[in-house]
Amino acid sequence: MKILDLVSTTDARLSLALGDAIDNKTKPLGSLGRLEELARQIGLVQATTTPTILDPAILVFAGDHGVVAEGVSAYPQEVTWQMVENFLAGGAAINVFARQNACAIHVVDAGVNHAFGERAGLIDRKVAFGTRNFAVEPAMSGDECAGALERGFALMRDLPGNVVGFGEMGIGNTTAAAALMHKLTGAPAGQCVGAGTGLSPDGVLRKQSVIEAAVRKHAGVADPLDVLATFGGFEIAMMAGAMLEGARMRKLLLIDGFIVTSALLVAARLQPAILDYCVFAHCSSEHGHRLMLEHLHAKPLLHLNLRLGEGTGSALCLPLLHAAVNFLNQMATFSSAQVSERAD
Ligand SMILES: O=C(O)c1ccc[n+]([C@@H]2O[C@H](COP(=O)([O-])O)[C@@H](O)[C@H]2O)c1
Numbered sequence: 042m043k044i045l046d047l048v049s050t051t052d053a054r055l056s057l058a059l060g061d062a063i064d065n066k067t068k069p070l071g072s073l074g075r076l077e078e079l080a081r082q083i084g085l086v087q088a089t090t091t092p093t094i095l096d097p098a099i100l101v102f103a104g105d106h107g108v109v110a111e112g113v114s115a116y117p118q119e120v121t122w123q124m125v126e127n128f129l130a131g132g133a134a135i136n137v138f139a140r141q142n143a144c145a146i147h148v149v150d151a152g153v154n155h156a157f158g159e160r161a162g163l164i165d166r167k168v169a170f171g172t173r174n175f176a177v178e179p180a181m182s183g184d185e186c187a188g189a190l191e192r193g194f195a196l197m198r199d200l201p202g203n204v205v206g207f208g209e210m211g212i213g214n215t216t217a218a219a220a221l222m223h224k225l226t227g228a229p230a231g232q233c234v235g236a237g238t239g240l241s242p243d244g245v246l247r248k249q250s251v252i253e254a255a256v257r258k259h260a261g262v263a264d265p266l267d268v269l270a271t272f273g274g275f276e277i278a279m280m281a282g283a284m285l286e287g288a289r290m291r292k293l294l295l296i297d298g299f300i301v302t303s304a305l306l307v308a309a310r311l312q313p314a315i316l317d318y319c320v321f322a323h324c325s326s327e328h329g330h331r332l333m334l335e336h337l338h339a340k341p342l343l344h345l346n347l348r349l350g351e352g353t354g355s356a357l358c359l360p361l362l363h364a365a366v367n368f369l370n371q372m373a374t375f376s377s378a379q380v381s382e383r384a385d
């Protein structure tokens with residue numbers, strides 16, 4: 042497996058040109074706030090002063106987690122495959138929000154513990170029927186982890202469009218994501234764990250102990266790919282691969298909640314320039330997400346107390362992306378509209 046180098050989108054001349062284009066629009070300087078930052082970022086990602094949003098798509102990666110045997114989720118494992126069926130039937134929150142925003146969804150079986158058979162609309166990239174229990178042994182072998190990353194690269198190469206939103210589904214995956222966060226940011230496990238699908242306070246303490254014991258068991262694992270294989274999940278590894286390839290292709294990456302951001306933590310350790318390509322959709326109410334975002338110096342767009350996953354935050358910020366490119370491409374300038382500029 043080869044991870045290709047990513048280049049930063051930094052381009053001083055283009056940044057100046059975008060700044061001029063934004064400042065010449067008929068509005069007080071800076072008055073479109075975060076939308077101005079977004080417009081500039083999308084312009085830099087696409088290397089143009091006239092960026093577009095073409096064929097946006099949301100990829101929902103599903104996988105199961107052996108660590109659920111430790112009682113770390115409020116819901117049973119079969120909810121993962123049952124929700125995949127719900128995605129395929131169009132009845133989940135992500136289906137509703139993607140439809141509302143004319144956005145395609147692709148559901149990927151990265152490693153669900155269920156035999157779906159041939160299913161229209163389901164992209165079968167199953168590495169295995171769920172990871173192993175990392176409280177006992179590494180979640181994945183090195184080969185399984187590399188296979189998941191590579192399938193992520195390939196998926197992105199097949200995807201049209203220049204904006205890709207990430208989403209996931211996997212009972213137990215907040216435990217995997219919290220373990221990755223603990224290992225990759227150095228934050229204490231107690232600051233990385235949260236209620237996930239709705240664990241009780243006692244359940245959250247148990248989740249913390251499971252992570253702390255597993256980290257002691259797998260002491261010495263430090264390389265980001267080894268950390269991913271030991272504590273991660275197939276959907277998390279496949280997202281990390283897809284993010285790396287998406288950025289290499291200069292697609293804009295929409296980062297959803299706690300689990301999607303944990304995949305980015307891995308990708309950013311491998312290729313820090315990936316952060317230039319990321320829009321952080323929202324700050325999840327999962328306990329560790331705010332700290333995880335701070336670690337990445339990320340400023341999320343929305344604060345809606347979401348903690349659903351599926352890519353729902355990614356879908357909900359699509360109108361903001363459209364607004365950013367539309368104001369840049371369509372607003373009149375002071376000179377074209379013959380509006381007087383500021384007096385000083
Ligand atoms: O995206 C988030 O921030 C988020 C926060 C909490 C839970 N989730 C979703 O809930 C599931 C994992 O929760 P759990 O408690 O089973 O680890 C998984 O399917 C995620 O999509 C997602």
Ligand SMILES: Cc1cc2nc[nH]c2cc1C
Nearest residue numbers: 116120210238349350351
């Ligand atoms: C019902 C349900 C839907 C979900 N969507 C993402 N994670 C989920 C977890 C549960 C339990």
